[in-house]
Amino acid sequence: MLGRNVRFHRKKVDLIVQRGRVVAFVEVKGRRGRGYGAPAEAVTWRKRREIEGVARWWIERHGRASLDYRFDVMAVEPDGRGGLTIEHLEDCWRP
Numbered sequence: 001m002l003g004r005n006v007r008f009h010r011k012k013v014d015l016i017v018q019r020g021r022v023v024a025f026v027e028v029k030g031r032r033g034r035g036y037g038a039p040a041e042a043v044t045w046r047k048r049r050e051i052e053g054v055a056r057w058w059i060e061r062h063g064r065a066s067l068d069y070r071f072d073v074m075a076v077e078p079d080g081r082g083g084l085t086i087e088h089l090e091d092c093w094r095p
Contacts, residue, residue: 008057011050015074016058022068024090025055030076039075040089052095071095 002023003016015026027047029039036042051071059069071094075087 002062003058006054006058008054011054013051013054013058018067021066022070023063024070024072025051025058026072026074027051028074028076032078034077039077040073040087040092043073043092048093055095 001015001017004014006013006016013025014028015024017024017026027043029042031037031039031042048071055069055071063069070091073089073092075089077085079085
């Protein structure tokens with residue numbers, strides 16, 4: 001893990017992780033139920049722009065030309081049996 005709750009001004013990205021040459025900026029979204037939609041649906045265009053702003057700042061300070069970057073979402077919700085379902089959605093959008 002490269003970072004957790006990384007902030008730039010008032011903007012934040014939940015996780016910055018790396019596997020091999022790929023660095024992912026990850027938004028973690030949870031829901032208690034589907035009354036307001038799926039967790040990933042809560043990552044609006046406005047939230048994506050905020051995450052992209054933090055990513056640009058982070059890449060300027062820590063990035064390398066040899067790395068690839070992407071934006072992921074971790075969707076968390078109850079599984080109906082007292083546990084959680086976690087879905088990792090890779091490369092969800094491009095700036």
